[in-house]
Amino acid sequence: MSGDYRALPSVDQVLSGAEGQALVAEHGRAPVLAALRARLDAARAAIRAGADAVELAAGLTPALVADLAQAARSGLRPVLNLSGTVLHTNLGRALLAEAAIAAAVQAMANPLALEFDLGGGSRGQRDDHLRGLLCELTGAEDATVVNNNAGAVLIALNSFAQGREAVVSRGELIEIGGAFRMPDIMARAGAVLREVGTTNRTHPRDYEGALGPQTGVILKVHPSNYRIEGFTAEVPAPALAAIARKAGVPLMNDLGSGSLVDLSRWGLRREPTVAEAVAEGADLVTFSGDKLLGGPQAGFILGRKDLIAQINRNPLKRALRLDKIRIAALEATLRLYRDPDRLAERLPTLRYLARPKPEIAAQAARLAPLVGAKVAAWGYACAACDCESQIGSGALPVDTIPSAGLRLTGPGGDAPDRLSARLRGGAVPVIGHIRDGALVLDLRCLGCDDDLLQALGG
Numbered sequence: 001m002s003g004d005y006r007a008l009p010s011v012d013q014v015l016s017g018a019e020g021q022a023l024v025a026e027h028g029r030a031p032v033l034a035a036l037r038a039r040l041d042a043a044r045a046a047i048r049a050g051a052d053a054v055e056l057a058a059g060l061t062p063a064l065v066a067d068l069a070q071a072a073r074s075g076l077r078p079v080l081n082l083s084g085t086v087l088h089t090n091l092g093r094a095l096l097a098e099a100a101i102a103a104a105v106q107a108m109a110n111p112l113a114l115e116f117d118l119g120g121g122s123r124g125q126r127d128d129h130l131r132g133l134l135c136e137l138t139g140a141e142d143a144t145v146v147n148n149n150a151g152a153v154l155i156a157l158n159s160f161a162q163g164r165e166a167v168v169s170r171g172e173l174i175e176i177g178g179a180f181r182m183p184d185i186m187a188r189a190g191a192v193l194r195e196v197g198t199t200n201r202t203h204p205r206d207y208e209g210a211l212g213p214q215t216g217v218i219l220k221v222h223p224s225n226y227r228i229e230g231f232t233a234e235v236p237a238p239a240l241a242a243i244a245r246k247a248g249v250p251l252m253n254d255l256g257s258g259s260l261v262d263l264s265r266w267g268l269r270r271e272p273t274v275a276e277a278v279a280e281g282a283d284l285v286t287f288s289g290d291k292l293l294g295g296p297q298a299g300f301i302l303g304r305k306d307l308i309a310q311i312n313r314n315p316l317k318r319a320l321r322l323d324k325i326r327i328a329a330l331e332a333t334l335r336l337y338r339d340p341d342r343l344a345e346r347l348p349t350l351r352y353l354a355r356p357k358p359e360i361a362a363q364a365a366r367l368a369p370l371v372g373a374k375v376a377a378w379g380y381a382c383a384a385c386d387c388e389s390q391i392g393s394g395a396l397p398v399d400t401i402p403s404a405g406l407r408l409t410g411p412g413g414d415a416p417d418r419l420s421a422r423l424r425g426g427a428v429p430v431i432g433h434i435r436d437g438a439l440v441l442d443l444r445c446l447g448c449d450d451d452l453l454q455a456l457g458g
C-alpha cells in the first residue's frame, strides 16, 4: 500500500506553498518543520493502519495550523480570576496600578539612574529610590528591599541569628502555602530555633526564660492563613519589645501581608498596619510587596538604621536584590499611598476588595441570563447567587467579604468539574470555585461584564 503515502505532500511542497510560507513567517522555520514532520509521521502511521490517505492529506495543513497556534499560546496568558480569592498566589497576587505599570515599562525600555546619583554623578544605591518613601509612610528609621518576604525573613534571620538562637512562640511557627515553613527557613538561615510557650498560650515569662547570650533575635510572626481561638494568650508586640530591649536583643515582627493603611476605611476588618508595628517598638518589620500593598513581588525590611545597615552588608543581599523593573513599579506604587483618599481608585486590588456587595449583586443579576444562554448549549443552568470572597495571601485569614456571583449547575455528579475544566481551557481561561455541587463564579474581581461574556465565547 506504499502508493498511498504518495497522496501526502513532501516537506518541501508544504514549506514552499503559500500557506507554508505564511506559517514560517509567523512561527519561524524550525518550529514549522518540527510540527510538520510530526504530522507527516502520524499520517503515515495512520495510513499503515488503514486510514484514508487522501483525507489525511487534505486535513494536513489545517491540523498544522492548529498545532502551531496551540504551541504559540502562552501558558502565562491572562485569566479571569472569579475564584473568590482576590490576592490569589497561584494567579499572581496583586494587580498593579496604572502608574506602576507605566513606570515598569519605562524602566524596561530605557537606561535609568538605578545606582547613579544624578546630583553628584557618583555611584548611588538602588534602594535609595524606595527608602525615603518607605520611611515617610511608616515612620521607620530606615528600610531595605529584597526579592520577596520569604527572602526578607531569610536574610534578617541570617544577619542576626546565624549560629545563634531565634526565639519564637510555638503558636507562630507557621507554614504558609508554597513550602514556606518558618522552621525550615530558620534552618537555612543558620539559626537555631528556640520555641517558647505552647500552641495556644505564650506568656512574657516564656520569652524571658529563653533569653541569654546565645539569643540572636526574637521573632514575632503574623499567623497568616489560620487563627487560634479559645483559651489563648500571646504577648502583645509592645510588651515583647520591652522584653527585647531589656535583653539587648532585636525584635523582628514578620507581618506577612502588612498593609500601609487602615483597611477599615473601606469596610474591611483592621489588619495591623506597618506603621503600627513600627510604633509598637519592633526593631525590624518585614512584609510583602504583592499582597495588600498592591505592588510587584518584593520583600520589605523596615527598622533600626544600624540593623538595616547590617542586613545591607550581608552578601545574601546581592543574591536577593530587586531588578530595576520592580523598583520602578514599587516606587510608583508607594507614591500612591501619599494620597490615601484616591487609593481605592488607583490600586486595582484595593478597588476589588472594597467593591460593595450591592454593586456586585447587580452585576450578577445582569449577567445571569446572558451567561445562562451561553452555558445552556452545554447543558448547564445559571443563577445569580450570594457568595463570600476572601482576601487571600494570609491577610485576615478567617474573615470573608460578602459578595455575589453566578452559580452554574448541570446534570451528573461531575458536572462542576467538567464545566470547570472547560472554562479553564478557553482562550481566556475562567477560574471559578466548586461549592455544594456547583461551579461558582464570584464576580468581585470582574471589572467589565463583557470580559466574561467574551471568555465564554463571543
Ligand SMILES: *Cc1c(COP(=O)(O)O)cnc(C)c1O
Pocket: 148, 149, 150, 151, 153, 176, 180, 221, 222, 223, 224, 254, 255, 256, 257, 287, 288, 289, 298, 299, 393, 394
Ligand atoms: C506571605 C507571608 C510570607 C512570605 O511572603 P512572600 O512575599 O510570599 O515571600 C512570610 N511570612 C508571612 C507571615 C506571610 O504571610
